[in-house]
Amino acid sequence: MSTESVRLRRADPASSLSSPAQLLRRAWGRSGQGSCEASRLVDELLHTEADEGFDFGAAALVPEEALAIAVLSARNTVAAADTAFAQAFPDPGAIPDLRRLAERARRTGSALGLLEAADGAPLTAWMGRGPGAARWVRSDTARAALARPGAVVALVFAPSRSGELAGRASAAFGLTPIEARLAEAFLFAPTLEIAAAQAGIGHATARDVLARVMAKTGAARSGDVVRALAEVMSAVHEAPPMTPDRLSEALGLTQAEAGVALALAGGATQREAAQALGLQPETVRTYAKSVLAKTGAPRAKDLARLVAEAGALSGLVAVAEPVFTSGDPPASLRLMPRPGGRRLAFLDYGPAAGRPAIVFHGFTAGRSLPPRLAAALQARGLRPIVPQRPGFGLTSPAGGDYLADAADDLEALVTALGLREVALFARDGGTAAALAFAAANPGRIWRGVLLNPRSPRGLSPSHRSGPVKRMTRMLLDQPHLISGLGELIRRRTRSDFLEAALHETLGAIPADRGALADRAVRAQLVRDIQAHFAHTSAGYAAEHAVYAQGWRVPQVGAGGPWTLVHTGALGDEPPRDPWLQLPGASFHTLEGAGVLAQFTHPDQLGALIAGEPYLAPAI
Structure with a gap:
C-alpha cells in the first residue's frame, strides 16, 4: 500500500x-x-x-470434535480444560515441549508447535494470550482463569483422532464400509499390512480396496489418501499456504528440513523432492530421517497429516471469530474428484429412491436447504441434491471456462449418481450455470424452475432492495471490481457483520424482514455465507463476470417445461422476453415473497419444482 x-x-x-x-x-x-x-x-x-x-473480521467453521482446549496458569498447571484435553494430557506440567510452547506464547503472544499426547501421538498445538486467545474459551471458569497474570490458552487441533470426523470424511468420498474401515485405519497404521489387519481384511484384499479408495479420493499415491482425509476433517476455512518458514516454527525443523518436509507431505517421493529442491538424493534422505525423528511421525503419510493439520491450525488462530460446529449435518456431504486435480462438493438430502431435484445455491447463500423446503420436496417424492458450483465452498475453482466447467461438473455428478433425468431449480446467480447444463444435456431435464433468475439486463429498476440494486449495477458497469468485492466479502465473514449486512440489504422487504427475525434463519444464512467463502471468492467473481460480460440465455433444445417464478415483494416483474425461448416456458408470481422465498414459501416452491398445480401463497 x-x-x-x-x-x-x-x-x-x-x-x-x-x-x-x-x-x-x-x-x-x-x-x-x-x-x-x-x-x-x-x-x-x-x-x-x-x-x-x-x-479483516473473517470467521472460520470449526468442528468441535477436532479440538482440545485448556487454560494454563503461569505455573503451567491446568486452570480449566475440556475433557478432550484432560484425556490427551493428564499431566501437562510434566511435558517439556508444553512448557516451552507456553513460555514462548507468554513472550511473543502466540506460539505454534507439536505436543506429544499420553499415547505417544504427536499433535499440533497453539498457545496464546490476549484477545486472540480469549475467543477460544467459552465458559466463565475458563475466562476467569485466562484473566489471571501469565495465563495462556492451549489449543490442540487433531481432527484425524476423531472417529466421528473420520467417518464423515469417509462418507463424503462415498467410501463403502470396507473402504472406510481401511482408510480410517490407514490414517495411523504404519503400513498397509497393519491397516488391513486392523480393518479385518487380508493383505491382498487391502491392496484392491486401497486402489478403490485412491480413485474415490483422487489420490495419486497411497499417502495422498491420508492428506485428503485430513483436509476434509480439518476446519472449513482458508488456511494460508504453508511455507518452509512457518513449517519450521510449527514443527521445530530447520529451514532445509522444512523444505523437504513440505515436499514429502505434498506427495513427492524422496527422488522427486531432491529434483525439485536441487539437492542430492542422499541429502534429502538424511533430512527426511531427521524430520520424522523430530516430529514423531512414523512415515511420510503421517507427516502429510501433521502438515495438513498444522496448516489448518495456523489459519484458524488468525481468524476473528471461530464458529464452533458439532453433530451430524442435515444432509450427506459428498466429494467427487474431477480432472485436473479439481474437486466437486454437493449435499445429498435423500432419500435415494426419490426423484432427483438439483437445487442451485445463490451468489452468496443457499449452500444448505431450509429444513421446511427440504421437507416439502421430500414429501413430494423428490430427492434434493445441492451441488456447490466451481469456486464456491468445497468445490475447486474452474480450471478454464466457468460455465463449461460448471456444466461438466453437474453432468459428472448426474452420471456418477446414475440419474437419468433431473429437475433443476436455480435462483438469481445460479441461472447461467443451470442453463449451461440444460443446453448441453436437454434430454436430462424433466422440469426446470428459475426463481428470480438473473436477467441478461440486470435487475428491474423497481427492485426494492437498494443495496443489492446498487451493487449489481456497479458490478455490471465496472467488472474490474468484481474479484475485489468478492475478496472483500470473503474477509468480512464475522457473524455479527453478516447479520448486520443481511438486515441492511433485506430489511426493506417485509417478508424477508420477518424471516430474519427467526434466529435459526439468520444462523443458517450466516453459516452458508461463511462456508461459501471459506476457501476462495473465485466462484463469486467468475459468476458475476459471466453476467458483466453480456451473458445471454442459451438455446435449450428440449426438456422442461420451464417455470419462471418472480417474487412479488421485489418489485415489478422483469421483462419476460429473454426467457420465452425456454421449452414450455410459463410465468408465475409469488405474491408477498422476497429474496428469502425458500424460507417463507417452501410449500409453494416445493409444488412448483414437483410440477404440481401452482399454489397461491397462504395469507
Missing part, C-alpha cells in the same frame, strides 16, 4: 478500521455517480492486507 493510501485510510473517519460495514456501504453507495471513486475505494480496501493492524 502506498504512503498516500495509508494516509487516506487513517485520516478519513468514514474508513474507520473498526467499521468494515461502513466501508462496504460507501463502496455500494458511490457506484451510481462516483464510479471512479468507488473503484479507488475498493482497491484501497483490498490492499489493507499490508497493514498488520487491520482486522
Whole structure:
C-alpha cells in the first residue's frame, strides 16, 4: 500500500478500521455517480492486507470434535480444560515441549508447535494470550482463569483422532464400509499390512480396496489418501499456504528440513523432492530421517497429516471469530474428484429412491436447504441434491471456462449418481450455470424452475432492495471490481457483520424482514455465507463476470417445461422476453415473497419444482 493510501485510510473517519460495514456501504453507495471513486475505494480496501493492524473480521467453521482446549496458569498447571484435553494430557506440567510452547506464547503472544499426547501421538498445538486467545474459551471458569497474570490458552487441533470426523470424511468420498474401515485405519497404521489387519481384511484384499479408495479420493499415491482425509476433517476455512518458514516454527525443523518436509507431505517421493529442491538424493534422505525423528511421525503419510493439520491450525488462530460446529449435518456431504486435480462438493438430502431435484445455491447463500423446503420436496417424492458450483465452498475453482466447467461438473455428478433425468431449480446467480447444463444435456431435464433468475439486463429498476440494486449495477458497469468485492466479502465473514449486512440489504422487504427475525434463519444464512467463502471468492467473481460480460440465455433444445417464478415483494416483474425461448416456458408470481422465498414459501416452491398445480401463497 502506498504512503498516500495509508494516509487516506487513517485520516478519513468514514474508513474507520473498526467499521468494515461502513466501508462496504460507501463502496455500494458511490457506484451510481462516483464510479471512479468507488473503484479507488475498493482497491484501497483490498490492499489493507499490508497493514498488520487491520482486522479483516473473517470467521472460520470449526468442528468441535477436532479440538482440545485448556487454560494454563503461569505455573503451567491446568486452570480449566475440556475433557478432550484432560484425556490427551493428564499431566501437562510434566511435558517439556508444553512448557516451552507456553513460555514462548507468554513472550511473543502466540506460539505454534507439536505436543506429544499420553499415547505417544504427536499433535499440533497453539498457545496464546490476549484477545486472540480469549475467543477460544467459552465458559466463565475458563475466562476467569485466562484473566489471571501469565495465563495462556492451549489449543490442540487433531481432527484425524476423531472417529466421528473420520467417518464423515469417509462418507463424503462415498467410501463403502470396507473402504472406510481401511482408510480410517490407514490414517495411523504404519503400513498397509497393519491397516488391513486392523480393518479385518487380508493383505491382498487391502491392496484392491486401497486402489478403490485412491480413485474415490483422487489420490495419486497411497499417502495422498491420508492428506485428503485430513483436509476434509480439518476446519472449513482458508488456511494460508504453508511455507518452509512457518513449517519450521510449527514443527521445530530447520529451514532445509522444512523444505523437504513440505515436499514429502505434498506427495513427492524422496527422488522427486531432491529434483525439485536441487539437492542430492542422499541429502534429502538424511533430512527426511531427521524430520520424522523430530516430529514423531512414523512415515511420510503421517507427516502429510501433521502438515495438513498444522496448516489448518495456523489459519484458524488468525481468524476473528471461530464458529464452533458439532453433530451430524442435515444432509450427506459428498466429494467427487474431477480432472485436473479439481474437486466437486454437493449435499445429498435423500432419500435415494426419490426423484432427483438439483437445487442451485445463490451468489452468496443457499449452500444448505431450509429444513421446511427440504421437507416439502421430500414429501413430494423428490430427492434434493445441492451441488456447490466451481469456486464456491468445497468445490475447486474452474480450471478454464466457468460455465463449461460448471456444466461438466453437474453432468459428472448426474452420471456418477446414475440419474437419468433431473429437475433443476436455480435462483438469481445460479441461472447461467443451470442453463449451461440444460443446453448441453436437454434430454436430462424433466422440469426446470428459475426463481428470480438473473436477467441478461440486470435487475428491474423497481427492485426494492437498494443495496443489492446498487451493487449489481456497479458490478455490471465496472467488472474490474468484481474479484475485489468478492475478496472483500470473503474477509468480512464475522457473524455479527453478516447479520448486520443481511438486515441492511433485506430489511426493506417485509417478508424477508420477518424471516430474519427467526434466529435459526439468520444462523443458517450466516453459516452458508461463511462456508461459501471459506476457501476462495473465485466462484463469486467468475459468476458475476459471466453476467458483466453480456451473458445471454442459451438455446435449450428440449426438456422442461420451464417455470419462471418472480417474487412479488421485489418489485415489478422483469421483462419476460429473454426467457420465452425456454421449452414450455410459463410465468408465475409469488405474491408477498422476497429474496428469502425458500424460507417463507417452501410449500409453494416445493409444488412448483414437483410440477404440481401452482399454489397461491397462504395469507
